Amino acid sequence: MSEFKGFRKSPCPILWVFAKTACPKLRIPKTRAVHSIGYSLVYGDARDISQWLESIEKGYVLAVSGKAYVWQGYRQYKVASILPSLPEEDWQRLSAGAGTKGARYYDWITVELNKPPMAGWERCLLIRRSISNPDDMRPFICFYPDSTSIEKLAQIAGLRWTVEQCFEETKGEVGLDHYEVRSYQGWYKHITLACCAHALLAVLKLRANMDVPFQEALEPDSSDSLASFKKGRGLGFQFQ
Numbered sequence: 001m002s003e004f005k006g007f008r009k010s011p012c013p014i015l016w017v018f019a020k021t022a023c024p025k026l027r028i029p030k031t032r033a034v035h036s037i038g039y040s041l042v043y044g045d046a047r048d049i050s051q052w053l054e055s056i057e058k059g060y061v062l063a064v065s066g067k068a069y070v071w072q073g074y075r076q077y078k079v080a081s082i083l084p085s086l087p088e089e090d091w092q093r094l095s096a097g098a099g100t101k102g103a104r105y106y107d108w109i110t111v112e113l114n115k116p117p118m119a120g121w122e123r124c125l126l127i128r129r130s131i132s133n134p135d136d137m138r139p140f141i142c143f144y145p146d147s148t149s150i151e152k153l154a155q156i157a158g159l160r161w162t163v164e165q166c167f168e169e170t171k172g173e174v175g176l177d178h179y180e181v182r183s184y185q186g187w188y189k190h191i192t193l194a195c196c197a198h199a200l201l202a203v204l205k206l207r208a209n210m211d212v213p214f215q216e217a218l219e220p221d222s223s224d225s226l227a228s229f230k231k232g233r234g235l236g237f238q239f240q
Contacts, residue, residue, distance in 0.1 A: 050141065054116055059144045061126065061156040070125055070141065071114045079139050082111060083127065091129065094151055096158025104161070107131060108154050113141075122146045126153050170198040 053060045066080030086109055095103040111125040123143055130136035140157050170176040174197040179190040 050143065054118070054121075054143055057118055057121065059121075059142075059148070061140050061142045061144075061153055063138060063140050063157075063160075066139070068139075068141070072112075073114070079125065082125065083137055083139065086111070086127065092150060093131070094154045096128070096154050097162065099161065104158060105131060106154070107134075108150060110142075110150055110153070116143065120146055122148075124153075126150070126157060128154070128157060166198070170194055173201060174198050 050060060050062060064079055066078065066083070068079045069076050070079060070082075071077075091107040091109050093105055094108050095105055097104060107129040109127050109129070111127070113123040113125055115121075116123055121143065122145075123141070126140040126142050128138045128140070140153075142153055144153065167176065174194045176191065176194040176198075179187065181187045181190060
């Protein structure tokens with residue numbers, strides 16, 4: 001894991017999203033590599049991460065601090081120096097996704113950066129601005145296919161709130177952070193079991209709100225061909 005020095009200061013297991021080619025010890029199949037990644041400025045300021053993601057052509061939206069640098073033309077600029085000079089007429093009011101009180105609206109703007117060497121890909125600096133406090137801005141560095149809209153980038157940037165909400169729910173409902181382990185394997189087993197338990201509860205809650213009987217709610221969706229195969233041969237779970 002020495003290839004990504006930025007991880008040493010962070011407790012978040014972001015390595016879960018990486019492909020087996022980068023972290024062979026994790027045994028994560030290549031097909032699990034994500035198509036778009038959004039994380040906090042701890043990772044955005046670590047250039048090793050964005051350079052690696054670009055090398056395997058995986059899009060990202062990474063929050064960065066004002067101390068980060070970006071390239072425009074032949075010059076390098078500090079992100080904090082770009083924020084005060086953004087044209088007011090170019091801001092767009094877009095939703096970053098649903099929250100507890102409905103859609104979360106912010107003002108958004110993009111600043112073009114130097115193009116990557118890969119054909120069909122673009123880079124930009126995406127800035128989110130609070131509606132109630134225009135001085136509150138959060139910059140993101142983005143790497144994405146050239147057909148991607150600013151609406152899509154805003155939605156990806158807003159996924160961080162959803163992830164944090166899931167962590168909070170998993171801590172409160174199934175004890176995600178209630179562990180005392182001395183090895184990575186013990187920690188991994190606890191975290192995996194907690195996440196699976198939370199996923200099960202989320203499905204049961206959703207189907208309960210749809211007035212689905214309890215026994216039926218526990219059964220896999222019949223549209224899943226693998227689940228149908230197992231169910232037809234009596235290989236699925238049976239709750240008496």
